[in-house]
Amino acid sequence: MFKVFKKLSLLIVLVFVLIFIVSNAIIDVSYYTYFEHMMADKLSQSVEVASSSYTQSFFDTIKREAVKLVTEEPLKNFLDGSNAPEDTQEFLTYRTDVSVSEYIEVYSAQRDEAVFYDEQGDYFGTRNGSAEVDFSNSDRVFSSVAIPNAQGEMDPNNPFQYRTLIYQKISEDGSYIASGLCAHVTRVSILSGLILPKNISYTDIRNGIVTNTGSNMYLVNSDGVILSDYFLQSTGKSLKDYDLDAQFKNSPFDEENKYFDYNEPSRLVSCGYQPKPGLYIVGVIQKQDIISAILPTLLIIGISIFVVLAIFCTLCLLILYRAFSPYEKLVKKVSETSNSQLDGAQLLDEAIQKGLKAKQKAYEMAISDYILDIETDVDTITELEQCYIGSYTPVICQIDNYNRISYHTKATHKCREVIESIFGLIGKTLCVHLDKNKLFFILCGDTTTIALKEVLTDCQNALKNSEISTSYIIGQTQTQLKDIKDSYDEMQKNMFMSICYGPGNILTEIQEVDPVEFPTNTISALIGSINTCDTEKVTKLLDQIFEDFQGKVSPLIPIYLLQIALNVISHITSFDSNQTLFDYQDILNKITEASSLSDARTVLSQLCFDACSYLVSFQNKSKSKQDIEQKMIDYLNENYSNPNLSLTYISNIFGYSPKYLGRIFKNYTNTFFTQYLTTLRMEKARDLILNTDLPIADIFESVGVTTLQHFYRLFKKQFGNSPAAMRKNKPKE
Incomplete structure (x- = not known):
């Protein structure tokens, strides 16, 4: 039982370890999921605040300043056709430098000509024709465009060539003014107010010292193009090709969503939507930021679980010890008091x-x-x-x-x-x-x-x-x-x-019973064939009997088979009721226990063949039976002095069983074999006592008696006197 206690103790420890691991895993996952959703909510709130506090007011300012510009010289004269396009260069350069806009473009429908200035490229230019902006639904249209350099080329490595422009119609003839900002201005002016990592300062961001730490904000237009990157690393890339989040390309930007939360194994994404400018501010927080934040809490929870489970397992082991302690004492006592080589536990288990x-x-x-x-x-x-x-x-x-x-x-x-x-x-x-x-x-x-x-x-x-x-x-x-x-x-x-x-x-169920008749005539012919010892005919008759039974289902068939066996046995006993060759009960049991007709056929065939052999032997013995009895009497008269004489001894000489010889001797002499031999010996002893002077001690051995005491008892029983008294009282000649 101590082994059982050890096994139970080991089981409790294993269960403890398993519960500790599983519970910690569940808490880790659930706590991480909770913290993940919490961070998503915080991020969404930050993005919401940022978009409400900065983006909206900033774009409203740009729109107001742009409308005000077209009321001043020389843009007003350019629009009505009184000034040449080159007369606006100095004015646009100055106004772009002092305003929040880094790009201004004015189109005159009367002249079908546009002037523009890009502060980042320090490039003033003119163009025939408008930008083909559709003002059918609104007087203001927001659009993201890429501005070529002075040579008219697009530089893929220059993030400042991308602009978010606000096109505002300023007259019914189709004239408009477009103003906007580059990614650099957007980053500094709008996103600098958002939450930063602890190791990041605003100065480092403005001076371009800080590299990407994994926590970013992006300004995205409705086409999915990143207009502004927090750390200026991805500006101008489309979200459709953006490798930071391959699934993000399937996220819809539409006016029905105020904002949405997006959870993904390596990061959290939250997006704030601006209905008027058609822009989104996207925030990203990576998993390592969350893990580093919740790791101390998870460590405390894990230690608490370990302590609680350790106390629980200790109590379980104490209870087990208390439960098995009486048994251990009993085992010890049994071991001490028992003489067996087995220990007490084995003896109790055996009991x-x-x-x-x-x-x-x-x-x-x-x-x-x-x-x-x-x-x-x-x-x-x-x-x-x-x-x-x-x-x-x-x-x-x-x-x-x-x-x-x-x-x-x-x-x-x-x-x-x-x-x-x-x-x-x-x-x-x-x-x-x-x-x-x-x-x-x-x-x-x-x-x-x-x-x-x-x-x-x-x-x-x-x-x-x-x-x-x-x-x-x-x-x-x-x-x-x-x-x-x-x-x-x-x-x-x-x-x-x-x-x-x-x-x-x-x-599983009893089948229909078939009609079966007892083969009376065939059995009579079978008995006759056994009498004549015709084994071939016996085989044919058995074939005929079993062919009639084959394929039929009836409770009479096992009864008929037993009757056939009893008929054969009865015929054998009619010759000799005391024969010992056949064990009748064993034969009947074999037929009853047979599992098939084939097995029963084997038992009956063997019975019939043995009966044939027995009758042949019986007939031969009957012929010489009379000679056997006389030979036995002659043998006894000649060998009565042999102390080993018995039916078993005689059977070895004449080749018959002791029981058979005893029966025929009794029938012939009307006396049992032992009684006849004793009478014969005592008669021979009396003759020696009366007719010779041999000592009685020699006479008893000469007639085959082994002890003198036994001889005296047999002699007195036979003649009524002891051998000495008979010799003393013998008549004189």
Whole structure:
């Protein structure tokens, strides 16, 4: 039991470790998920505040300043056609430098000509024709454009060439003014107010010293193009090609979304939407930022769980120790007081196992008595129902090749062991030995969902490995154990006719009975053939009998087979009722236990052939019987002095069994062999006493008696006087 205690202790420790790991994993995931959603909410709020506080007011300022510009000289004169485009260069350069706009473009519909100035490229230019902006739905249109350099080329490495422009219509003829800012201005003016990492300062950002730390904000237009990068590393790239978040390209930018939260294994994304300018501010927080924030909390939680579980396991081990301590004392006491080589635990386990086996055997004996109509205690059946709860399905197992197996008892035990092990997967099992080759099982459990025939097929296959062939009869399932006898009575009908079905069958219901007649004439001819010892005719007659029985199912067939055997046996006994060659009961048992007509045919054939041989021998012995009795008497008269004379001794000389010689000697002399030999010896001793002077001590040995005391007793019993008294009182000549 100490081993059990150790195993339970080890199990508790393993469960402790498993619970600790699983609980920590659950807390880590749930806490991380909670913190992740919390960070997403915080980020969304930050983006919302940033977009509300900065972007909206900033773009409103740009719109107001742009409308005001067209009311001043020389842009006003350019629009009405009184000034040349070159006259506006100095004015645009100055106004762009002092305003929040870094790019200004003015288009005159009357002249169909536009002037523009880019502060970042320090480039003033003119262009014929408008930008083809559609003002049909609004007087203001926001658009992202790329501005070429002075040579008219696009530089992919220059992030400042991208602009977010606000096109405002300034007259009904189609004239407009476009003003806007580059990514650099947007970053400094708008995003500098957002939350920064602890190791980042605004000065480092403005001076371009800081490199990407993994936490970024982006200004994105409605087409998904990044107009402004917090750290100026991705400006101008489209989100459709942006490798930071491949799935982000599938996220819609539409006017119906105020903002949205987006969770992804390596980062959190939140987007603030600006309905008027059609822009988005996107915030990104990577996983390592969250892990570093929640790691101390998770460490404290893990330590707390470990301490609680350690206390719990300690209490469990203490309870186990208290529970097993009395048992350990008992084991120690048994070990000290026992003379066995086994220790106390082994002795107690052995006693427990024996008790369980004894209880199981008592239950099975009660069931056996009940189904075989032997007086049974009803309380025992009730107790059985409480121990074996469920439905009860009876199954009879018959060992088909029982008479051909040399290890009968071992085969029966093997059969029970295999079937109980397979049935054990379904429920508890009770087993009763009905006969030498039949076992009665009661399967206690729910068999409604189980293909019992397939289970029994598995039993057959398992027993084939031990060269044991089995057949089965399945009875009706009962809800009460006391009703199992009704099922057994029905199963007996199938069991009685099992010889008709042959080996390896699994029977569930009784088939229709075929009409069968007893072969009276054939049996008479069979007896006649045995008398004449015609073995060929005996074989043909047996073939005829079994051909009539083949393929038929009837309870009369096993009865007829027994009657045929009894007819042959009765015929043999008519010659000699005391013969010992045939064991009649064994022959009848073999026919009853036969699993097929073929097996029964083998037993009957052997009986008939042995009968033929016996009758031949009997007839030969009868001819010389009279000579044998006289030869035995002559032999005794000549060898009475041999102290070893007996029926067994004589049988070795004459070649007959002691029992046979004793019977014919009794019939011939009307005296038992031993009585005749004693009388003969005493007569010879009397002659020696009366007619010779030999000492009595020599006379008893000469007649084959081994001791003087025994000789005196036999002599006095035979003649009424002792040998000495007879010699003393002998008549004188």
